[in-house]
């Protein structure tokens with residue numbers, strides 16, 4: 130597997146819309162066969178990143194390779210090998226499901242009629258139904274069907290579950306798992322829904338303010354970080370601004386913080402760092418808490434930077 134060319138290679142990609150920076154110096158490699166979850170708050174830059182992967186945006190600086198090719202130079206060849214489900218409901222509503230299928234079948238060389246029929250059944254879609262008359266979940270399933278039926282080497286799903294009921298979401302997750310179980314296929318899945326990401330993704334990346342804050346295999350999360358709960362006064366808390374502690378949250382005097390275990394190996398090291406105060410609990414860091422801690426850390430470092438820039442100005 131390691132000898133295979135990566136599915137996605139992004140090198141120092143930055144992008145600004147007018148003067149507002151949407152992506153800042155993103156470097157990311159997604160190996161072939163990986164199910165990669167990209168998480169971030171609204172406006173973090175997820176869709177902008179995906180638009181670079183499908184050739185919708187040309188890098189202003191940096192470099193993007195998808196399945197070994199530059200998606201803006203050879204868009205036809207790249208798109209033949211990608212299945213893409215957009216964040217918005219973009220299917221032409223005047224078409225019937227059968228017409229959409231015929232249209233897509235003509236576009237994709239690897240279209241698999243047998244798989245298409247299987248998915249029609251699995252998603253309870255009727256060829257004669259007009260897309261305009263389907264529910265949001267029905268249209269999402271139709272979009273997923275045409276993204277899957279040509280056996281894409283890379284499946285890209287931009288917030289596919291947004292606004293869908295749990296059953297439609299389950300269909301999407303099953304499609305992700307099914308695609309990933311085919312040897313050599315890769316999935317990039319962007320979502321707000323961390324429970325879904327943790328269920329299907331083997332690696333997760335968090336993006337905040339256009340920056341890639343961290344990428345970690347999901348199974349490493351609980352070895353790499355702990356959540357420490359302790360009682361501190363505000364003054365005591367302000368003294369614990371140490372590398373390896375991030376994402377402080379409090380309820381009264383009880384504080385919770387994410388701690389990097391590669392910096393603080395054991396409970397004694399943590400206790401010393403918090404000034405010898407008693408620790409109420411140490412538990413594995415959940416994906417939700419890691420995400421919140423990373424994003425909070427990013428926001429507080431941005432605030433300090435802006436404050437420093439204001440002082441200089």
Ligand SMILES: Nc1ncnc2c1ncn2[C@@H]1O[C@H](COP(=O)(O)OP(=O)(O)OP(=O)(O)O)[C@@H](O)[C@H]1O
Nearest residue numbers: 146150151169170171172173174175176177178216
């Ligand atoms: N075409 C555009 N013109 C101007 N600004 C844009 C454009 N597209 C995106 N942006 C800005 O770039 C930033 C990143 O947006 P993006 O849509 O990539 O975020 P996102 O993480 O996908 O958010 P969401 O989860 O809400 O979809 C935002 O500040 C957004 O307003």
